Each structure stands twice: as C-alpha cells, then as structure tokens.
Amino acid sequence: MREALCRQAEIAFDPYEPTYALVRRLATASLTVGSVHLAPAARPDWAALLLRGEESATERYLACLAGLHHLGSWNEDDLFLDTLEDHGGAYRVYGVHQTVPYLIAADVDEFLDMLAADAVSAASGDDSWSTHHRSADRVLPLLHYLSPLRLFAAHRRRQWINPPKPPRFAGFGPAWIRGALVYVLARFFRDRKVVIPESVNEEAFSEQQRDLLTRLRHLEYAIDVDDVPETIGWLALDESDDTSMRAQQWMETFDEVRAKPADVGSTEKSPALGNQEVRSGLVAAVKELTHRDLLELEAGQEKEVEDELTQTFFRMLERVERGFHVEPNEMLQALVDALIDSEHVVDVYGEDDDLRQAFRIALGS
Numbered sequence: 001m002r003e004a005l006c007r008q009a010e011i012a013f014d015p016y017e018p019t020y021a022l023v024r025r026l027a028t029a030s031l032t033v034g035s036v037h038l039a040p041a042a043r044p045d046w047a048a049l050l051l052r053g054e055e056s057a058t059e060r061y062l063a064c065l066a067g068l069h070h071l072g073s074w075n076e077d078d079l080f081l082d083t084l085e086d087h088g089g090a091y092r093v094y095g096v097h098q099t100v101p102y103l104i105a106a107d108v109d110e111f112l113d114m115l116a117a118d119a120v121s122a123a124s125g126d127d128s129w130s131t132h133h134r135s136a137d138r139v140l141p142l143l144h145y146l147s148p149l150r151l152f153a154a155h156r157r158r159q160w161i162n163p164p165k166p167p168r169f170a171g172f173g174p175a176w177i178r179g180a181l182v183y184v185l186a187r188f189f190r191d192r193k194v195v196i197p198e199s200v201n202e203e204a205f206s207e208q209q210r211d212l213l214t215r216l217r218h219l220e221y222a223i224d225v226d227d228v229p230e231t232i233g234w235l236a237l238d239e240s241d242d243t244s245m246r247a248q249q250w251m252e253t254f255d256e257v258r259a260k261p262a263d264v265g266s267t268e269k270s271p272a273l274g275n276q277e278v279r280s281g282l283v284a285a286v287k288e289l290t291h292r293d294l295l296e297l298e299a300g301q302e303k304e305v306e307d308e309l310t311q312t313f314f315r316m317l318e319r320v321e322r323g324f325h326v327e328p329n330e331m332l333q334a335l336v337d338a339l340i341d342s343e344h345v346v347d348v349y350g351e352d353d354d355l356r357q358a359f360r361i362a363l364g365s
Helices: 004-010 019-029 044-051 055-065 108-116 137-144 148-157 176-191 208-227 230-235 241-259 265-272 275-291 302-320 326-343 352-363
Strands: 032-034 037-038 066-073 077-082 093-097 100-105 293-297 346-347
Touching: 004 019, 004 032, 019 066, 019 077, 019 108, 044 055, 044 148, 044 230, 044 241, 055 066, 055 077, 055 137, 055 208, 066 093, 066 326, 093 108, 093 137, 100 108, 100 137, 108 137, 137 176, 148 208, 148 241, 176 208, 176 326, 208 230, 230 241, 241 326, 275 293, 275 302, 275 352, 293 326, 302 326, 326 346, 326 352
Parallel strands: none
Antiparallel strands: 032 037, 037 066, 066 077, 077 093, 093 100, 293 346
16 A cells, blocks of 8 residues: 555655655655645745735645644645644644644544545544644634734734733643644733743744744844834845835835824823822732632732732833833733733632723723
8 A cells, every 4th residue: 555655656665664754755755646635845935924915825834833744735625744743642634624624534544544545534523632722623723813924914003902811831741832832922912022931942843933933033123123024124125026015015014104103092091100009009909809709819929919910011001102002901901911920829710801800990991
C-alpha cells in the first residue's frame, strides 16, 4: 500500500519511515488520489494577509499558527495534518470548511489507509479530544477571533475591540503550546504587549509562531511610538507594484486617522478623578464584591489588590491621554482582568458582568 503510493508520487519508498513523515513527504511530492490532492504547503504571504485580505490565505495561516500543516485539499476543502499529538499520542488529520475544522481521521495511519483505498471521508461525531480546550477543533475557531491580522487592522484605524479575558495557562499536557499561543494573543489584545508565559521557552514555538512573535513585537513598538509597523513598511518597498501600492494606501489611511482628534468616548470624565478618588472607588468596589461573596482575597492582601487595580486604571487612562480610543467597557474589563490575574486573589466567583457593574457604580461611570 505505502509502496504503491510512493510509486504514484514518484518518490523513494522507505519501509521504516513513520507514517507522519511519509504523509508530509507525499504532500511535498504532490499526489492526487480521487478527490484528495496533496501539494506542498505555501509559506505565509503577508501581502495577501494584511493588504489583500485573502480568505484562503488567512484560513491557512491561522491553521498553521494552531499547529496544523497544510497537506492540500479534499472535496474543495483544505486538508491539514496536526503536528501536535493528541491525548493518546496520535497525529490527527482535519478538513476545514469555511473556517470550521472537522475530523477526517483520528490517526495519520488511519488516514493513509483511507487514502490508499481512495475512501477518504469525514469522521462522525466528537470524541474526548475533539472537545478538549487545546484541540485543533477548539483552538482554530478561537484563533479567528484572536487573529493577529485584527490587531494590525485595529492599530491602523485606532478601533480596538473589547479585549477577551486571557485564559489561565498551564505549561503541561498534550498540545500545551497551543494554549501558550492563545494566551499570548489574548494578552496582546488586552495589553498591546507581547507577554510570554514565564514557564515557556520561545524555542518551543514553531517557526511560524516565532515569526508571529517577532511581528507582534514590531507592532507593539509601533503602538508605543504611534507609527507604522515594520511589517507594513517593508511591504511598501516590495518589488511588486500592487503590494507596494496597497502598503502605501495602508500607511495613508493610518496617517489620516492619526491626524484626527482623538475620540475618547465617555472616558473623558476620567482625568477629573484624582488618585484618592479613584482608589476610594476601587476600594469600595472590592469591599462590595467581597461582601457579596463574589470575590475571595488572600488574608491581609487587600492593599496589594487595591494597588494593582489603581495602577491598572491609570495605565488605561494614560492610553486615553496619548490619543487612543478607549471604550468605557474596555476600562472596566481591564479592572476585571487585573482582579482575575492577581496573585493576591484566591478566586473570583462573580461573572464578568457583575464585576464590571461593581466597578462602574464605584467609579461613577
């Protein structure tokens, strides 16, 4: 079976080659079996991602960030091999239809058998790994929300979306690096900073993920100095006239938006609040949440929590004063996130809406 596939792809057959490596080699050589077409994976094209907004390029790039290797296509859907083992140590094969992943084979050996028999089909139902929070099934749709491309677009037009709550990160277990990537992106959406979990060595990330970290650091710097990201600047010098023109248009839009007066929404009241007024409001909010059993603090750590919340408030206020648009809910959510992330908090039992409302009332916003 394997030898026949190798002959068809016109590549050498190695009887001791792992199935995982063989499938990737078949894709590199190009092979068509029925409705399956295996082909070499293309490298990310940042002009297609940031300037032309090509859906297929975006879909494949986000899948790559999730640890999926593009194999080709099946029935016009993209076909991917998971490069990260599941909870049973298997490498799965997925199809993706309109950004939604679905399982084809729970093991790459099973996929190779299906391919040899020209009987590739989607699997039916979910299993325990499909519903795990670090499975490709769960992470890939999440990455469409946390897409780094949205970060570049937000900086271009100064229209930052309400940040998601960064998930708690545990650096162990199958596919843990996917959890690390989600954490990094969620933190960037919230803080506009690249924050790597302390337990993670960056070498553990894939080549494409490390490339993304580099570009996010360029974006972080661009946000801090209110300038064009380096990625866009290089594209403006591209040999392709179309790419260069689109990058220059990106920069022109950025300059036009930057030249407009900053819209700070209802947060413009905030500068009138002094340090003591802010702290008093935050102290009242913490007391209210504790009284309602929505928050449990470490014994004797009230002052530390109050300090963290006050620092968070004025860090967000500094963004307003630098001309960034900050929605009222963004300010409130930053306080909620600081509470959840605090080392001085035992646990938070309230829903985000309850926590935001407590801060809203206490600060009079």
